Amino acid sequence: MKNYVQKGEAITVTAPAALVSGQGVLVGEGLFGVAVNAAESGSEVTIITEGVFELPADATVAAGDVVEWNTGEALPIAAGVRIGVALTASTNGLAQVKIG
Numbered sequence: 001m002k003n004y005v006q007k008g009e010a011i012t013v014t015a016p017a018a019l020v021s022g023q024g025v026l027v028g029e030g031l032f033g034v035a036v037n038a039a040e041s042g043s044e045v046t047i048i049t050e051g052v053f054e055l056p057a058d059a060t061v062a063a064g065d066v067v068e069w070n071t072g073e074a075l076p077i078a079a080g081v082r083i084g085v086a087l088t089a090s091t092n093g094l095a096q097v098k099i100g
Contacts, residue, residue, distance in 0.1 A: 009050045009100075015039040024055050024083075026069050032083040032099060050100030052087060057095035061086045067097060 013027050019035040025047060026032050033047025034055075056073040065086045067074040074086065074097050084099035 010036065010046055010048050012044050012046050015041055015043055015045040017041050019045055022053075024053075024069055024072070024074075026081060026083075030081055032069055032081060034099070048099075052096055052098050054094050055097050056093055057086065057090040057097070059090050059093070061090040061095045063087060063089050067095075 011033070013031070016025065016027055018041050019025055019039045021035055021037050023035045024032065025035055027047070031049070033049040034053050036046040036048060039045035057067070058073055058075045060076055061067060061074055063086055066077045067083055067086050068077045068081055069083045074083065074095060084097050087096040087098055089095060
């Protein structure tokens with residue numbers, strides 16, 4: 001296939017803010033991933049766009065919830081950008097989320 005570029009599970013983007021490794025990041029209005037390494041705002045960073053990650057989560061997140069990313073944590077979907085599905089309920093402010 002002549003138009004194939006890459007798998008897309010790990011892509012390089014411009015960091016919209018300062019990031020630390022493992023931090024969830026929303027790029028623009030529709031691309032979500034988890035930072036592979038730390039990056040300064042405006043620099044290149046590789047993000048993983050598919051997989052299961054432990055992410056900050058609102059206490060109301062339950063296993064099976066479709067979740068969005070808002071204010072730095074996973075929330076049950078309302079009107080935001082869908083990032084994936086919670087695999088576990090939020091415990092101590094964290095939930096396992098399947099992104100992608």
